[in-house]
Amino acid sequence: MNQPDLIIIGVSVGLALGILIALLVFFSVRWYKKHAHLRRCANERSLTTLPIRMNGLGTSTDFSASLSTSIANGASDNHRKNSPFNWRSHQNKEWLASASGIPRYSYKDIQKATQIFTTVLGQGSFGPVYKAAMAAGEIVAVKVLASDSKQGEKEFQTEVSLLGRLHHRNLVNLVGYCIDKGQHMLIYEFMSNGSLANLLYNEKERVLNWEERLQIALDISHGIEYLHEGAVPPVIHRDLKSANILLDRTMRAKVADFGLSKEEVFDGRNSGLKGTYGYIDPTYISTNQFTMKSDIYSFGVIIFELITAIHPHQNLMEYVNLASMSADGVDEILDKRLVGECNPDEVRQLANIGHRCLHKLPRKRPSIGEVSQAILKIKQRRLIKNDEASFARSDISRAVSLIEDQQVELSNMASMKERE
Numbered sequence: 001m002n003q004p005d006l007i008i009i010g011v012s013v014g015l016a017l018g019i020l021i022a023l024l025v026f027f028s029v030r031w032y033k034k035h036a037h038l039r040r041c042a043n044e045r046s047l048t049t050l051p052i053r054m055n056g057l058g059t060s061t062d063f064s065a066s067l068s069t070s071i072a073n074g075a076s077d078n079h080r081k082n083s084p085f086n087w088r089s090h091q092n093k094e095w096l097a098s099a100s101g102i103p104r105y106s107y108k109d110i111q112k113a114t115q116i117f118t119t120v121l122g123q124g125s126f127g128p129v130y131k132a133a134m135a136a137g138e139i140v141a142v143k144v145l146a147s148d149s150k151q152g153e154k155e156f157q158t159e160v161s162l163l164g165r166l167h168h169r170n171l172v173n174l175v176g177y178c179i180d181k182g183q184h185m186l187i188y189e190f191m192s193n194g195s196l197a198n199l200l201y202n203e204k205e206r207v208l209n210w211e212e213r214l215q216i217a218l219d220i221s222h223g224i225e226y227l228h229e230g231a232v233p234p235v236i237h238r239d240l241k242s243a244n245i246l247l248d249r250t251m252r253a254k255v256a257d258f259g260l261s262k263e264e265v266f267d268g269r270n271s272g273l274k275g276t277y278g279y280i281d282p283t284y285i286s287t288n289q290f291t292m293k294s295d296i297y298s299f300g301v302i303i304f305e306l307i308t309a310i311h312p313h314q315n316l317m318e319y320v321n322l323a324s325m326s327a328d329g330v331d332e333i334l335d336k337r338l339v340g341e342c343n344p345d346e347v348r349q350l351a352n353i354g355h356r357c358l359h360k361l362p363r364k365r366p367s368i369g370e371v372s373q374a375i376l377k378i379k380q381r382r383l384i385k386n387d388e389a390s391f392a393r394s395d396i397s398r399a400v401s402l403i404e405d406q407q408v409e410l411s412n413m414a415s416m417k418e419r420e
């Protein structure tokens, strides 16, 4: 072999080696990237997995363990593979729990916090509600879903996943939940002044004054405004009523029970309707279509409850229809306890908003944004009037003190003259 041949062979071998090394590096980088991605995914999954608080002591990850177990079982277990309903519902449950971002408590935690379910705050269609003091000291309300409730599980899932992403100062916030020992519980912030219904209709409660009622109307409309216009996707409450408006210790109102898919209302026939009688939009009854404007209708009913303290089951709508016949008709149905204690113009303005919410045609009802604006205007007008009145008051007092000063000066001058 001559020298040029040797050079060609050397260069070829070198090139082949170079290509081999480049390929090796390329495939190593790909392998590394793929594994790094898988590791990241695994980390992300464990980050969104909720820890379970065990008796307030530390945390346990048996929930994430059960998640990975169920995934592994889902892949290997033929029975589960062949029954997609079971598998999907199980997977869904875990996803809801981990995606909601809300603390999960054990049954023991709740048992201890409620002192073995002793203080009952009330009873709803889902089951009893108890007062509880959590390990960290916060007072909460625990709603125990009745185990015989047909839709309990579904409502539970709906509410946990929904509430996990809905937060507003005029909504009753979900602060925890419990799925343990076959029990499902929802843990809410405690609303120490109970429901609006109780405050309006329980004679033992103190009377809500007009300012408070106006503020409550505004708070409710802000809560609904968040559900209709702030939440993505928007949320229709479907069961707005005074029993679902709760008040905190400063009498600020919050909307409760949103996201609960109610059982059908039973009216002697299988109507298929959801909601509470007295608050249901008549258009929904005839079309079976529930829209945001159906929530507006229910809010209209609540507005008239605030004005009259007459319960919808006590012919409220008949009184409201009569009142709508004249501009000052609402004066006749105003809560007797407010007569002489509030500005009749403000009552009429709020009633006017209420009438618009109750319009027979849903498209003629205002949006919740418009309702909030209109209620806010009533409050603003009052503030302006109060300011004007206080300015006028201060003007008068300034004039009086000026006259008094002048009188003192005159009498001083008179006494000086006398002395001269």
Ligand SMILES: Nc1ncnc2c1ncn2[C@@H]1O[C@H](COP(=O)(O)OP(=O)(O)OP(=O)(O)O)[C@@H](O)[C@H]1O
Binding pocket: 121, 122, 123, 124, 125, 126, 127, 128, 129, 141, 143, 172, 188, 189, 190, 191, 192, 194, 195, 239, 243, 244, 246, 256, 257
């Ligand atoms: N977060 C809370 N803080 C204080 N009390 C509460 C709280 N949640 C509920 N309650 C009390 O428990 C009662 C029952 O509430 P729940 O929401 O279960 O039923 P409801 O709204 O009255 O009726 P339904 O379930 O038929 O709509 C309420 O009227 C209220 O007195």
